[in-house]
Amino acid sequence: MAWGYLIIAGLFEMFSVIMINKMYVDRNWKPAVMMVLGFCMSFFLLSLAMQSLSVGTAYAIWTGIGASGGAIFGMLFYNESKDWRRIACIALIISATIGLKLVS
Incomplete structure (x- = not known):
């Protein structure tokens, strides 16, 4: 249940940054x-x-969801840069978030 709370918390973080x-x-x-x-x-x-x-x-995953989600949303809806290096960095954040889940 804690992982569910954490994922939803990250989504609310992303929503708030968009707001x-x-x-x-x-x-x-x-x-x-x-x-x-x-x-x-x-x-x-x-x-x-x-x-x-x-x-x-918990904190690393929460901020990872918020940071990567906010950056992806900005690229999709606010015409922010879609440079391959930016996408690679977002992929690193997502990979690290998944890695933390796997080792926890």
Whole structure:
């Protein structure tokens, strides 16, 4: 169950980062509210996951999901660079995240 909490927490982290960008693009209060709620859910679920998982593993996977997901979303929807080196670095983050899961 802890791994499920951790994955969902990472997805909320990614959602919140996307809302930060949307807040500055739209200049609207709704993305700000969604961002705060997303971060609250993310931290709550991360805390539940950390009851069973080590801090280092949980935090690394949580940030990996948020960082790689935010970068992929930016490439797909905000016309950010799709340079092969950037994609390779994102692949390294995802590979390291999977590796931590396999050894934990």
